[in-house]
Amino acid sequence: MKTNNQLEKMKRDQLSEEDDQIWVYDSSVDHKGNLPLRASTGVWKSSLFIIAIEFSERLSYFGIATSLVIYLTRVIHEDLKTAARNVNYWTGVTTLMPLLGGFLADAYLGRFSTVLISTVIYLLGLSLLTMSTLVPSLKPCDGETCQEPRKVHEILFFTAIYLISIGTGGHKPSLESFGADQFDDDHPEERKQKMSFFNWWNSGLCAGVIFGVTLIVYVQEHVGWGMGGVILTSVMAISLAIFLLGRPVYRYRAPSGSPLTPLLQVIVAAFRKRKLDYPSHSSQLHEVQSGDKFQGRLLSHTKNLRFLDKAAIVEERGNSKEKEGAWRLATVTRVEELKLVLNMIPIWITSLPFSICVAQASTFFIKQCGTLDRKIGNTFVIPVSSMYCLAAAGMIISVAIYDKLLVPLLRKTTGNERGISILQRIGIGMVFSFTTMVVSALVERKRLSHTTHPMSVFWLAPQFFIIGIGDGFALVGLQEYFYDQVPDSMRSLGIAFYLSVNGAANFLSSFIITIVDRITKKSSGKSWFGDDLNSSRLDNFYWLIAGIVAVDLCVYVFLAHRYTYKSVQKTAVGDCYDDKGPNADSAV
Template sequence: METMDSMDHQQKHQLRAADGEGDQDQEEETTLDWRGRPSDPSKHGGMRAASFVLGLQAFEIMGIAAVGNNLITYVINEMHFSLSKAANTVTNFVGTIFLLALLGGFLSDSYLGCFWTILIFGFIELSGFILLSVQAHLPQLKPPKCDMLGIPAVGQQPCVEAKGFKALIFFVALYLVAMGSGCVKPNMIAHGADQFNPNNPKQAKRLTSYFNAAYFAFSLGELVALTVLVWVQTHSGMDVGFGVSAAAMATGLISLVSGTLYYRNKRPRGSIFTPIAQVFTAAILKRNLAVHRCQDNLRNSTKANGGNLSLSEGFRFLDKACMRTQDEAKAKESPWRLCTVAQVEQVKTLLSVIPIFACTIVFNTILAQLQTFSVQQGRTMDAHITASFAIPPASLQAIPYLLLILLVPLYDRLLVPFARRFTGHESGIPPLRRIGTGLFLATFSMVAAALMERKRRDASNSGQVISIFWITPQFLIFGLSEMFTAVGLIEFFYKQSLRGMQSFLTAMTYCSYSFGFYLSSVLVAVVNKVTSSGSGRSRGWLKDNNLNKDRLDLFYWLLGVLSFLNFLNYLFWSRWFSSSSTTRTSLNCVRWG
């Protein structure tokens, strides 16, 4: 991965130049203060403004993580779903959150702007938390109580799954949370990053520190959610736990509003899909034309600094969209027949990052297992630290975040400056290389999980109960893996985009989570079908609703193999990205097409 990011910054600054962002003053004019006037660099933006957004991020993840990471316990114990249905309910919920990130990114870049998108959908998320709390509190909105074996409690009706109106209330509340959180997430990252001017060398370095700080805020929120809030859910009831999540979200919104006077706000630019459609339309209309590729034939942006932008090597069939024909040189330019070089390069960027995006889907499928099956593993183990205190199984996921709260500041303050001396990259470790490191480590998380599950299953079937701390290695390894992959992916996508598409491209990183969680649901169903029909067993690896009979260890081994193959696939595509995005340096006329 030596050459993965060697061209990123040169190309990025060339694209900004072609779109009117070539100097710092022009960059400042594209941002507004809270009154709609041009922002003042001495008063607006910077880490002070971003800190209010970081506060929102910490509290928002605190609320959503407390719900998502312990949701499987609620749907099994209170809604009485089966283990496989409960796992799929959780993965579909989390998948929907991240899929809706695209909607949030589109609305922000096109019409609302980051601040208003966060505020509107933040209140939608808050309403979902409140409705979940109300349902968890009122017995008439839940099915009758019963124990884990389905035996009715004294004086209660037989145990049945929540259906009808009760299920409707649950899913409406759950997907209000999903819609709100999905649209808020990419805009928190983008709005915080928008507080820095990437054309200023000092602020460019602070932008890298901001991405690390954002992950620190994320880890802090996760840690509090998985310890304090999960403990509240376990000992005070899920209704109180959901209520605390609502309070955390409300606090985050207060933090967001408190920084209003200090924000740099970028203008929405209308539909972000129209310029993309124009490039494809123009390229298709000119598909049969033979044109000369030379600088005089290119249509640069009207704001270009000298018109010196060259086209990159990848997806050359799109180049015709920005090349003039003799007729277009004489007639009025139509944006559906003649596009700017910046437009073409933006579409090329979108196409070229898709393989990188796809390579992180399996990574997030692994994450889905840690939030579902691994929590259920913990329920079958000895969770006692002392005779009177036991760790809630969902709190196991706090272990990597406790480690990361210590590692992220050290990474930002020590490793990044040290790495800059060798790589010359403002991020220390270039984003693509950072992603690859995380994908490689994820494989070992599943290896550890498979080995531990075999040990737990054998011990349980022989009448022994092992300590819950045996499950910690898989969480620790994956937490370290996520520090590299998640932050690297967000930084990579944000820095690839031109002005006006930062939120949407940032949202694409969250879609990786979505597809990963959806793939988990599909993989569970496929594995069950294949292993039940082809092995001679009456049920599949994950069909018994009893981990002591299921073969979760084999499922983890399968994920480990898929993860390693995915890492090899990533190495290929990351090198392809570097080569396809290389800027053409020759401007001699070349006949092609």
């Protein structure tokens, strides 16, 4: 028979569960600054608005990026070397800007405000780009062709594309993390839906890529660059309006100051206490107490990187908890947050070879397309850049099959809520990237031996499609990993870390090409990279990349097997917010 205390506890638990079904207690607020109502905010009703604007951004980015080198050579009349260098500069800035944008979103502006500001900057860049090709006094020249474009056109053009780069820097890390914020990690049903969010986010992204490399590229080549700009600008303006329409149903997170400061405090505190002995039990470490102001979830203690635990040791000095500041005494949660960031470094490094494979799809794969027969029927010729849509299609198909078929089956088989772990999903994608490079090497060898007449471009379809399938596993997995496994206060920066993998891989790919070019030229007198593809040996280069991926995959499996995932405490303590939540203005 239950005692009165047990009955009262059961009643309190039941009321707490009912209250949790009505309100969202994850440190988020609604657009008025109040606790969000679960039924009327968040999940798919809000994330669909967010996916819509991501479609627009990817449409614009790939519509510009895939044709940029063509515009610089055909319209501005730069030589190929100068044009390639300008494209690399622009791509480099675009891939580094998310680190700054993610930091500002987490620390000061908030994710919604960062998305809004960066989209306006993006729209301004698209508008200037369109004006530079339509306004007579701003066009490259008065006639259809000219030997040297007007200086004002060059200035306006480069200003426009770098405004787009800045807009992308704030847009990419903030929008994806803002979309994932619409799902409550502590609610079982919403947590499952959140796992699907990253899949459908990438489906919307790939839809934008497909239209960008087909419709927009076709309009640019056959109608005009100005009309392509008008379409991109109009779609971005419409998507911004759609994004703002969703404001009443969004859930917002208030920026909490620099997310890097608490990590630095842990390092300083651990260094100061480096001579202390390890505590015999984790209960002796300092943790957030009831009544403390702490926004976010509490993390459980883990046994890896133990030297950092010394930062949470309470020195025996009477009321030391009150006297020791954050630079001398850290909580277990802050220590574990630093461990999370340090644990990510090996995963970030071992993800680079996969992204190197992805980089080949937008460079050498596309160049190969230009040497093959691209005719469909007697008249229609497939634009070179449009073959990239096969990679996007492969990603969409793999994501749909994974989300709707594999995950439900794997949940029953493994008992894992995700079906398989995040790192296992990334590893499967790496296997597909290895397969892509093997297939690419075999196809390229056949192309080099096929000298009588050009092969069909569809011989390249398998390698585009397979790398797309790999993206559906590894790229989506990396997005989920860098969002989920970073501290809650730096999720936009986490997405920026994911984006930096792709940026670093592009630079690393260029570095490998340079080294291989020098070594092969010195050893055999003939480089693998000749003046054209027919005098090159891309098949050997693809075999080299396949070997690098194979070795890297072995290291990755070892690291993934030993990896310790974020461990969130079941119950949180502390006053995360008052009755009305954080101030609405600071949240949005």
